[in-house]
Amino acid sequence: MLLLILLCNDVAENPGPYENEISIFHLNARSVRTKLEYIETLALGSSIVYITESHLDETIFSQDIHIDGYHQELYKMIGTALAGGVLVYVSEILKTKRRLDLEFENGELIWLEIDFPQHKILLCAVYRSPGSSHPFWQNFKHSIEQAYNYTTKIVITGDLNVDLFTEHNHVLNDLMNIFCLQNVVKVATRFDNRSGRATLLDPILISEDCCATFTEVIDINRQMSDHNATKVYLRIPNFSEKNFTRTIWLYKHADFTRFNNDIQNLIGKLL
Structure with a gap:
């Protein structure tokens, strides 16, 4: 029976995180409220889930958008005029605190x-x-300087x-050079259907003392977002998560016609 269900493509096997690694997922979701199930499926197994353009306000509480396996209390930054905003989910097995x-x-x-046995990481x-004023970059530079301290x-x-891809003289490139930050995302992350232009707007910048073992860009349903998701795996020495395997049943995406036909064929063979 399990084999038949797997053939219907409505099950995803989640092996859990690898030992000595954590994974960080990011998506510009352009609103979380109606896309939570989709985001949960995409980010499954990630140690930390970052959502930008969350479009939340004070009327949305943590329990309203909770995802199983992550801390009940979420980290939120409310955007302006129901736009923008940042939302962070953290795995229950990680110990974190916000650095206001x-x-x-x-x-x-x-x-x-994030506190690990032998060191700390700042994320x-x-x-x-697009309309942010120039002081953003000055403030962001100071913020990174303080983090390095x-x-x-x-x-x-x-x-x-x-x-x-194109803005090689932008101040962001200066900051990357000053602080020796490497962008590990090498392909486009946003697509404009009208112009057909592909851009890299969603980098993952890591310092020299961080070790990225793998990076991926995940295709997103264009009805959900015009950005693709990104995910990076970081090696964390002497850190072991509680590994597990779980099966997630996605009945909404099941091919029940094929499922019924496979059952009938199996019954016919058994008879």
Whole structure:
């Protein structure tokens, strides 16, 4: 029976995180409220889930958008005029705290500190709207400087609305050079259906002391977002998560016609 269900493509096997690794997922969702199930499926097994352009307000509570396997209390940064915003889910097995001292006024970003047995990592999820003023970059530079005063293990991801394919003289490139940050995303992350233009707006920037073992860009249903998702796996020495395997049944996506035909064929063979 399990074999038949697997053939219907309505089940995903989640092997859990690898030992000595964590994974960080990011998606510009352009609103979370009606896409939670889709996001949960995409980000399944990720240690940390970053959502930019969450489009939340004070009327949406953590329990309204909770995902199983993650801490009940979410980290949220409310955007302006129901636009923008940052949302962070953290796996129940990770110990984190928000670093408000690294954030700045009118900046849509969340800094998190993760405690591991032998070191700490600072993670930043950031959204910069296309119309952000120049002080954003000055403040962001100061924020990164302060983070480096605490640790040299830093990861920054999100939607900065800077096309790293074409804007080679942008201040973001200067910051990457100053702080020795490497972008591990090498392909387009946003697609404009009208112009056909593909851009790289969603980088994953890691410091020299962080080790990325694998990076992927995940195709997204264009009805959900015009951005693709990104995911990076980081090696964390001497860190072991509780590995598990679980089966997720996605009945909404099942091919029941094929399922019934397979059952009838199996019954016919048994008879």
